Every structure is written in structure tokens, then in C-alpha cells.
Amino acid sequence: MKRSVLKFGGSSVADFNKIKNIAHYLKERVQNGEQLVVVVSAMGKTTDNLLKSVHELTSNPNDKDLAMLLTTGEQQTISFLSLALHDLDVSAKPLTGYQAGIETIGKHLKSKISSIKTDLLEQLFEENNILIVAGFQGFNKAGELTTLGRGGSDTTAVAIASALDCPCEIYTDVSGVYSTDPRVYPDAKRWDMISFEEMMEMSALGAGVLETRSVELANNHNIPLYLGKTLSNEKGTWIVPNDQILERKAVTGVALDKEMAHVTITYPTDENQSFLHDLFIKLEEAEINIDMISQIQNQDGLQLSFTFKESEERELNELFDSLKSHYQELYVKIETTYCKVSVIGAGMRDMTGIASKIFKTLIESHIPFYQVTTSEISVSYVVDGKNGEKATRILCQTFDL
Template identity: 95%
Template sequence: MKRSVLKFGGSSVADFSKIKNIAQYLKERVEADEQLVVVVSAMGKTTDQLLASVNELTSKPNDKDLAMLLTTGEQQTISFLSLALNDLNVNAKPLTGYQAGIETIGKHLKSKISSIKTDLLEQLFKEQNILIVAGFQGFNKAGELTTLGRGGSDTTAVAIASALDCPCEIYTDVTGVFSTDPRVYPEAKRWDTISFEEMMEMSALGAGVLETRSVELANNHNIPIYLGKTLSNEKGTWIVPYDQMLERKAVTGVALDKEMAHVTITYPNESQSFLHDLFIKLEEAEINIDMISQIQNQDGLQLSFTFKESEERELNELFDSLKSDYDRLYVKIETTYCKVSVIGAGMRDMTGIASKIFKTLIESDIPFYQVTTSEISVSYVVDGENGEKATRILCQTFDL
């Protein structure tokens, strides 16, 4: 019997009508002799609403309490979908992350999946056609509920597919992977296939299509991912190993990250102890930083990096703790910038891509303040007002 993992995002399960339509679709899949694990997100803007309600109670919520609250969003969805399926006489069982045996490590709101009890899922499949699993959540060794961070339902789905060694289908409100956000550049091309590494790079650099860790998991376990629009006949995109790509372009996409901030740190002494303490605290807080640059001269140290705007509160708390030991520390956080990245696995084999990007931005009068490169990408920090303009011009330049 064929087995698949399907994931439906929050917009796909935003109301009862959509949930009923998905239930009918899943029934047809079961009648075609399939067993399914269905991973769901919270309905619509439920998570945002829960966070907003917390702000009315406290400005410094406890992470354990917050994780407990946020998991309730997905638990509503699994219950509603199971009710709809059983009303159609489909054997379905809703499972929280705890009930599905999704064990995690790390901080309560930024956990990573360490293991999944597949023997439990296999046992349940003996009596059920569909297992409906709450995405975004799990439990740690202390038995406490944890969450996987934004986009964590993608990671849940791919992790289960990896554990069961079956394909993963992710359904959302877009028809596949585009060269860039069609809302920014309506002429953006949709790809039939894209490589794992290109998709990882696009996700990490701001393309909000898939969560980065989910693609990394798929790559590590060689699990193909299909990304398509919920209940649509339009063809979606397969995310596959690079050697399975039939057509390879030098540049695949342009990612625009508006949810980043830029920090500049100055300290008058050439203090290696300060750098050591800074990066230890960043690691302990699990704050991801990018585009790091450092200047050290007779005037002291200047360090710059970018980070996600959503982590600004944690970063400010980190700097406050550092200032108790380094009172001459100066920190400036700038939130009016954005990051534009050009991505393509073909960059490895083709010269002139970076110079073409520099030339395009300069000729378009778009200043940039920091540049970083990887083997398959080039990223620029630009003024927020120029982000969409740069994205459109670069897409035109590379015929995307």
C-alpha cells in the first residue's frame, strides 16, 4: 500500500469549508489505496492571535507557558479535520506532537526534532487510514511541550516522511516555487523542479516558501518534496537532488528578506574576551546571525551582522547583559534595511555572475552597504525602499 505524508498550511485550513474540502480530497486518496500522515498548521492567523493575547497579559512571557499556549492552535485543527473525516466514514486519528512521539531538544520555542517513534505510527496504521499530526510541536526529555519555531509544520512533515521513508507533499496558497515572490514581480517564473541546495539557500535568505530546516532534512534523507497549491490541478514544483535536475540555470531565483535587521557594534579595545563572550551568548540564546563583518584597528573593534527582526527583543537583552561587563560597548540596530540575494547552483561553473549583479545595482542607482557570498549565492544589504526595485531589476537581468 502506498504511503505519503501531506502537509496543509494555515491558509489551507483557515475555515470549516476548507477543512471539509480537504477531508473529501483525503477520502479520495484513501479510496485509491493510500495510507496518509496529514500534518496541519493552526487555522489562518490563530498563532498571531494567540501571541497578541499574550501581549495583553505580559511583555515578558515565560517560554514554557508560551509553548504550551501556542501548541493549542494546531490541536484545534487536527480535531476539526478528524471530525470531518470521520463524518465521511474515514478512519482517522488526531495526534498531538506528544502523542505522535516527536521528541525534541533545545529551547522551548526554538526546538529541533531529535527523534520520532515510528513504531508507534506503524502500530496506529494497523487500524487507521489517516493519522492527523499537529505540526510545529513536540516534547522534550522533561515531558514539556515545545514548539519548532515559525514554519515548524514543514519540518514536522518532512521529518515524519524521512522517518517513514516516503514522499512528502506540502500544500499551501501558492502553486509552486517561483524565481521570486510573484507579489513583488508578477512575471516571476515557476519552476517544475529545483534542487535541494537552491531551495535551502532561498529559504535561508528570506524566501518564505518553505522552512529551511525542512529542506535540509529532505536533503539529508533524500526525500523528494512536492510543493503545490491546495486542492488545485495546477502543476507544482518538485524539490529534488541536484543530479536529478533536467535543466540547470546559472541563476534560479532572487530572494527578498524584509524581516531582517542590521546591527553595528563598536568597542574601543581590541578585546578578544568581548568577542568570545558575545558569540557564546548568541549561541546560548540560539540567535542566528548572518553577513558578519569585522574591522579591528587602533580605534578598537567594529563588528556588523544581520539577524531576524523577530529576535530583536532577545538580542537587546543579550546586549544589556554584556554592557554590565563591557560598559563602553556601543550598539546600533537598524531596521530600515532589507536583504536581496541572487541564488543559483550554476554559479559554481559560470563566471561573471557577481560582476553582473554589481553592475546592475550600480547602474540602477541602488546603493548597497554590505555584501556576502556563498558558493551558490550573493547577498546585498540595501535600503528597505529599494528592496522590491532591486528584486525586479535583477529578475529582469537574469530572465527570471
């Protein structure tokens, strides 16, 4: 029997009509002889609204309590979808993250899936055609409820597909993967097919369609991944192994990562590197994602700079405050409202002249850039926040995307 994991995001299940329509669609798929795992997010803005309401209670919410609270959002969606499916006489079983055996490790609000009880899922498939699983949530060794962080429902879906070794279809309100965000560049092209490698690079560089670790997980387990628009006849994008892409363009896409910030750290005396050591341990503990690190040791001592998400500014400031109590001479300068524009293409490694073409384009368009980093299949530029969309459009035109 054909088996697939389908994931519907928050905007796809935002109201009861949408949930009913999804139930009808799922019934058709089951009638065509499929068994389905359906992963759903919290309805519409539920998670944001719960988080907002918390600020009426406390300015410093506890992560464990937040995880306990947020998991109710998806639990409501699985209940509602199950009610809609049972109304259509489809055999379905709703499962919270705990009930589906989704065990996690790490911080309560940024957990990672460590294992899934596939035996249990196989057993439930004997009596049900559809297993409805609450996305974004799991439980840790202590039996506490946890959440996977933003984009977590995608990870839930891909992790289940990997565990069951079946394809995974991710449905959102965007019909697939575009060369760049169509809201920024309306002429952007939609790809029918893209390689895992390119998709991972686009996700990592902030294209925002899928979280990097979801793509990575699917790639590691060789799980076919599909991105499409919910209940639409528009064709979406299949993400496939690199060697299945026959005709390759040099450049596949331009990713724009907004709301970046930049920090420059000066510390005059760090001869035994104890400061650097402490800094990176604290960054790891706080699970702050940093990027584009560059370091210089000169007559002024250590100079280090890196970029991070603006949304993590509060956590980073707290981290530096605690470091300053030990390192009095520490000087920190944080600058916000930057963005990162990246040009991605698996063909880039075989071809020359791409980087120089980008440099030339940006300079001719009078867009200053402050830092450049390259990977095997991408080049990234930090530019002023106000220039991000302009740079994206110009680069898309340059590379005919």
C-alpha cells in the same frame, strides 16, 4: 501500499469548509490505495490571536506557558479534521505531537525534533488509513510541551516523512516555487523542478516558501519534496537531488529578505578576545540568528558588524544591555529597515560573469548597496528597505526569470 506525508498550512485549514474539502480530497487519495500522514497547522490566525491575547495578561510571558498555550491551536485542527474524516467514514486517528512521539530538544518555543516514534506510527497504520498529526509541536525530556517556532509544521511533516522514508507534499496558498515572490514581480516563473541545493539557498536567503531546516532535512534523508497549492489542479514544484536536474540555468531565483537590521559594535580593548567570546556565547544561548558577519581589528580596537531579523531587536538589545554591565566601553549602533537581495543559481559555480552583471545592474539602476557576501551558489546584497522590491524586479529582468 503507497505512503505519503501531506502538510496543510494555517490558511488551508482556516475554516470548516476548507477542512471539509480537504477531508474529501484525502478520502479520494485513500480510495486510490494510499496510506497518509496528514500534518496540519493551527486554523488561520489562531496562533497570532493567542499570542496577542497573552499581552492582556503579562508583558513578559514565560516561554513554557506560551508553548503550552500555542499547542492547543493545532490540537483543535486535528480534532476538527478527524471529525470531518470520520463523517466520511474514513479510518483516521488524530495525534498531538506528544501522542505521535515527537521528542524535541532546545528552547520551548524554538525546539528542534530529536526523534519520532515510528514504531507507534507503523502500529497505528494497521488500523487507520490516515494519521492526523498536530504540526509545530512536540515534547521535551521533562515531558513539557514545546513548539518548533515559525514554519515548524513543515519541519514536522518533513521529519515524519524522513522517519517513514516516504515523499512529503507541502500544501499552501502558493502554487510552488517561483524565481522570486510573485507579489513583488508578477512575471516571476514557477519551476516544475528545482534542486535541493538551490531550494536550501533560497530558503536560507529568505525566499520564505519553506524554512531552511525543512529542506535540509529532506535533502539529508533523500526525501522527495513537493510544494503545491492546496486543492488546486495547478502544477507545483518538485524539489529533487541536484543530479536529477538536466538542463541548468545559471540563475534560478532572486530572494528578497525584508525587515533586516544591522548592528555595528565597537569595543576599544579586547586583547584576549574575552568580549568576543562572551558575545557569541550569549548570541547562541539566546538563539538569535545573525548573518553577514564582518570583523575588523584596527587602531580603534575591535569593529564588528552583522545583520539580523528586525523582529529580534528586543532580544538583541537585552543581550547588549547585559554585556554593557561588564564591558563599559562597549559602543553599539543598531540600524533597521534594511533588506537583503540574493541571486541564487546552482549553475553559478560553473559560469562566470554573474557577479559582475549584478554589480553593473544595481549601479546602473542607482541602488546603493552596503555589504556583499557570496556563497558557492549565491550572491547577497544589503540594500535600503525601500529599494528591496525594485532591485528584485530589475534583477529578475536582467536574468530573464
